[in-house]
Amino acid sequence: MGKIILTGDRPTGRLHLGHYVGSLRRRVELQDEGDFDRMFVFIADVQALTDNADNPEKVRQNIIEVALDYLSAGLDPQKVTLFVQSMIPELAELTVYYMNLVTVSRLQRNPTVKTEIQMRNFEASIPVGFFTYPISQAADITAFKATTVPAGEDQEPMLEQTREIVKRFNYIYGDVLVEPKIMLPTNSVCCRLPGTDGKAKMSKSLGNCIYLSDSSKEMQQKVKSMYTDPGHLRVEDPGKVEGNTVFTYLDAFSTPDDFAEFWPEYKTLDELKDHYRRGGLGDMKCKKFLIKVLDKRLEPMRQRRHEFEQDIPEVYNILKKGSEAAREVAAQTLHDVRDAMKINYFDDMELIRQQAEKYSNK
Ligand code: TRP
Numbered sequence: 378m379g380k381i382i383l384t385g386d387r388p389t390g391r392l393h394l395g396h397y398v399g400s401l402r403r404r405v406e407l408q409d410e411g412d413f414d415r416m417f418v419f420i421a422d423v424q425a426l427t428d429n430a431d432n433p434e435k436v437r438q439n440i441i442e443v444a445l446d447y448l449s450a451g452l453d454p455q456k457v458t459l460f461v462q463s464m465i466p467e468l469a470e471l472t473v474y475y476m477n478l479v480t481v482s483r484l485q486r487n488p489t490v491k492t493e494i495q496m497r498n499f500e501a502s503i504p505v506g507f508f509t510y511p512i513s514q515a516a517d518i519t520a521f522k523a524t525t526v527p528a529g530e531d532q533e534p535m536l537e538q539t540r541e542i543v544k545r546f547n548y549i550y551g552d553v554l555v556e557p558k559i560m561l562p563t564n565s566v567c568c569r570l571p572g573t574d575g576k577a578k579m580s581k582s583l584g585n586c587i588y589l590s591d592s593s594k595e596m597q598q599k600v601k602s603m604y605t606d607p608g609h610l611r612v613e614d615p616g617k618v619e620g621n622t623v624f625t626y627l628d629a630f631s632t633p634d635d636f637a638e639f640w641p642e643y644k645t646l647d648e649l650k651d652h653y654r655r656g657g658l659g660d661m662k663c664k665k666f667l668i669k670v671l672d673k674r675l676e677p678m679r680q681r682r683h684e685f686e687q688d689i690p691e692v693y694n695i696l697k698k699g700s701e702a703a704r705e706v707a708a709q710t711l712h713d714v715r716d717a718m719k720i721n722y723f724d725d726m727e728l729i730r731q732q733a734e735k736y737s738n739k
Contacts, residue, residue, distance in 0.1 A: 379414030382407060383523035383557075385462070387425040388439035392446035393586040394671075395570040395579035398629045399529050399562055401589075405451040407527065416457045417521050417703060418447060420696070423462045423469070424514065427507040428497055444692050446589050449682035454695045462517065464700035467707040471516035472509075474718065478545045479512055479538070487511055487534045515539035519554045520707040527560040529569075550717035553710075570629055575604030575622045590682060593672055600668050605660045615656040623663050624650060631670045639669045 572585025609616035
């Protein structure tokens with residue numbers, strides 16, 4: 378059995394640097410390392426609709442945004458199957474069967490869903506579809522027999538739920554499904570990149586994001602107004618590096634090569650940090666370096682995005698082709714699932730023969 382990767386994003390907004398360090402960058406590496414037999418990356422529009430039922434246009438507009446973000450970040454449709462969740466109706470069918478294997482109280486215990494319910498003020502009236510999305514996510518993962526799901530730690534409860542469903546399914550119906558493992562970001566900074574305002578998380582609603590699709594000018598403005606150390610008032614003052622967003626971003630993005638190229642006075646980030654701590658190093662100098670580092674990462678993405686933007690019908694075509702290929706895989710799993718669950722009445726000649734015999738002896 379192969380090593381299979383599956384992961385995806387809800388199309389509720391453009392992807393930002395938090396997505397890039399937390400998952401996109403790793404996906405491109407995984408694609409290029411070629412250690413996996415197959416890799417699926419998908420746009421989870423059905424899941425996005427679980428809390429945006431009244432706003433289908435938002436989801437619709439963001440399909441192409443996320444697709445452009447994927448392609449410009451370097452995901453290659455020759456190596457990765459890119460698809461759209463709603464184009465695979467088998468996922469909905471699988472979800473229905475899994476619903477019988479999960480209790481309401483088990484869903485209520487999911488910490489990620491709990492937080493999301495609070496954030497959306499859903500306490501009084503949770504849409505059933507939202508409440509049950511971990512089951513639908515288990516369908517996404519298992520339909521492709523994924524062994525590995527690269528995702529942030531907030532997705533661990535979904536993976537745990539998925540493994541429970543797999544175990545229960547295989548126990549009742551026989552060995553059909555595969556238990557997946559999460560693959561967490563390797564670098565702790567990458568688990569949660571703060572927003573430009575220093576708040577814990579980059580998030581669209583807080584307006585503290587640098588988007589992959591931002592122009593260089595937009596990015597520069599955001600970096601220049603970035604939160605640093607509020608106690609570092611004059612250049613001579615000693616500065617704090619911990620909790621200083623500029624340094625957190627440098628942790629996530631800069632390499633010794635960047636120093637050699639843009640700021641040879643320092644060999645490593647540690648040397649720069651030491652100087653900042655001692656005092657005598659201004660914020661703006663550090664920000665200008667960060668701008669160069671980010672531009673170096675983002676410029677190739679902007680160029681690829683620009684190319685794909687010239688042929689949007691082709692981007693939709695990539696998603697369509699990917700969805701067709703993904704659907705074949707999901708359909709095969711559904712075939713096995715139906716067999717195992719004994720809901721294959723018309724294909725089971727032995728069943729038909731037995732029933733005929735039973736009634737002919739009456
Ligand atoms: N829950 C994920 C998110 O919020 C999106 C998602 C849906 C997903 N199905 C998945 C991620 C399956 C990994 C595997 O971004």
